[in-house]
Amino acid sequence: MERSTATDPGTGPGTAPVPGRADAVVIGGGIIGASIAFHLAEAGVPGVLLLERERPAAGSSGKPIGGVRAQFSDPLNIRIGRRSLEAWRAFAARPGADIGFDGVGYLFLLGDATELALFEEGVATQNALGVPSRIIRPAEAAALCPYVDPDRIAAAAYCPTDGHALPVAAVRGYLRAAVRHGATVRTHCPVTAIDTSGGTLGAVRTPYGAVRTGTVICCAGAWSQQVGAMAGVRLPVTPLRRQIALTGPLDPPPPRIPFTLDFASTAYFHNDGAGGLLLGLSDPRQEPGFGRDFDREWLEPFRAAVARRAPALATVPAGHGWAGLYETTPDNNALIGESPDVRRFLYATGFSGHGFLQAPAVGELVRDLYLGREPFLDIGPLAASRFDGPAGEPGSAGVRPEAHII
Ligand SMILES: Cc1cc2nc3c(=O)[nH]c(=O)nc-3n(C[C@H](O)[C@H](O)[C@H](O)COP(=O)(O)OP(=O)(O)OC[C@H]3O[C@@H](n4cnc5c(N)ncnc54)[C@H](O)[C@@H]3O)c2cc1C
Numbered sequence: 001m002e003r004s005t006a007t008d009p010g011t012g013p014g015t016a017p018v019p020g021r022a023d024a025v026v027i028g029g030g031i032i033g034a035s036i037a038f039h040l041a042e043a044g045v046p047g048v049l050l051l052e053r054e055r056p057a058a059g060s061s062g063k064p065i066g067g068v069r070a071q072f073s074d075p076l077n078i079r080i081g082r083r084s085l086e087a088w089r090a091f092a093a094r095p096g097a098d099i100g101f102d103g104v105g106y107l108f109l110l111g112d113a114t115e116l117a118l119f120e121e122g123v124a125t126q127n128a129l130g131v132p133s134r135i136i137r138p139a140e141a142a143a144l145c146p147y148v149d150p151d152r153i154a155a156a157a158y159c160p161t162d163g164h165a166l167p168v169a170a171v172r173g174y175l176r177a178a179v180r181h182g183a184t185v186r187t188h189c190p191v192t193a194i195d196t197s198g199g200t201l202g203a204v205r206t207p208y209g210a211v212r213t214g215t216v217i218c219c220a221g222a223w224s225q226q227v228g229a230m231a232g233v234r235l236p237v238t239p240l241r242r243q244i245a246l247t248g249p250l251d252p253p254p255p256r257i258p259f260t261l262d263f264a265s266t267a268y269f270h271n272d273g274a275g276g277l278l279l280g281l282s283d284p285r286q287e288p289g290f291g292r293d294f295d296r297e298w299l300e301p302f303r304a305a306v307a308r309r310a311p312a313l314a315t316v317p318a319g320h321g322w323a324g325l326y327e328t329t330p331d332n333n334a335l336i337g338e339s340p341d342v343r344r345f346l347y348a349t350g351f352s353g354h355g356f357l358q359a360p361a362v363g364e365l366v367r368d369l370y371l372g373r374e375p376f377l378d379i380g381p382l383a384a385s386r387f388d389g390p391a392g393e394p395g396s397a398g399v400r401p402e403a404h405i406i
Pocket of ligand 1: 027028029030031032033051052053054055056057058059060061062063065066067068189190191192219220221222223227241242243244323324325326327348349350351352353354355356357358
């Protein structure tokens with residue numbers, strides 16, 4: 001199979017024909033597709049071809065800075081988050097790139113006894129799985145993040161091993177390493193159709209030719225429902241716009257603070273790595289859709305929320321911003337598995353706002369699914385079939401609600 005020689009794949013469009021055959025076609029060059037391509041190629045899988053319709057990290061993975069954590073309520077997410085944190089920390093050695101990992105910790109601000117009880121339960125589960133999170137008093141939270149008014153919170157949950165890193169650098173790092181291990185990366189190359197016959201894959205079609213293949217791995221983020229439909233596979237992923245803003249350099253510059261979130265409102269802020277802060281909020285008024293224009297309406301509820309917890313930030317300037325899509329599922333948990341109807345149609349999508357932090361472990365898990373190896377975690381509960389209930393509603397038994405969602 002033709003191999004890419006580029007050291008930084010995907011910097012420009014090309015019109016060369018795609019390879020006529022591939023052992024595994026990864027669709028999507030975001031953090032999930034890049035991680036999977038790397039893990040497959042590193043394991044010696046020949047003929048790994050990643051197809052991205054635009055450029056690497058053109059979708060949600062283009063977020064300037066991404067939080068990485070293991071503070072979740074669902075043991076599956078805790079284990080995936082913890083395993084991934086180990087990989088993020090070691091990224092400079094494997095696959096080998098600087099991703100600006102900063103282990104500042106995550107600080108969830110809790111407003112009342114109900115939130116505290118929920119997080120006490122979460123911390124107990126996390127501790128049992130080796131995650132060193134803890135509940136702390138308001139004064140300690142304010143010492144960690146001086147913007148927080150200790151009189152305006154009931155408590156906080158803190159984990160010092162969480163932090164943030166640079167998603168675009170991570171995508172590039174994975175793709176370069178995948179290419180080094182023999183994978184081919186084609187950007188500006190959309191998949192337009194997937195041929196199947198009798199539940200078996202035949203080929204993936206692009207404007208630059210068809211690729212015969214026996215395995216497709218759908219990592220198309222918010223566009224996964226459409227890609228799944230090309231093969232007749234139902235992937236219940238809904239796009240939902242989410243936005244961030246950057247303050248630009250502040251005077252005085254902010255202290256180094258944890259990734260700080262108000263659990264009730266989802267308002268969050270952390271250092272931006274350039275002398276300012278990154279601000280965000282999951283606006284509950286946002287309607288589903290593919291629109292990715294940045295607007296400022298969400299800054300109003302953001303300012304109202306931080307006024308309640310960190311009043312010093314209520315009037316902080318918000319300069320330029322960025323809008324991307326959460327690829328949401330009905331229970332805000334990922335879809336990872338193999339279609340029961342189309343053999344070797346694998347998928348890893350629907351990360352609902354925590355796909356960056358889960359990417360290293362997901363790469364491992366999908367590699368093991370592809371190779372038929374024993375994975376470090378049973379991903380059966382993340383199969384898309386858990387939503388095969390009546391009229392597309394979540395089926396009752398397998399739905400896994402995650403409480404620590406932003
Ligand atoms: C504002 C915001 C803040 C976030 N904060 C965090 C955070 O702090 N921590 C965290 O873990 N996560 C965060 N997320 C979520 C995270 O960004 C996503 O879960 C993650 O990037 C998903 O990666 P992906 O590879 O699945 O999807 P994407 O990065 O969207 O990649 C999918 C790719 O598929 C390509 N594609 C689509 N259709 C086709 C096709 N037909 N042919 C070829 N290619 C195709 C797209 O062009 C795209 O590049 C945030 C998201 C947003 C929007």
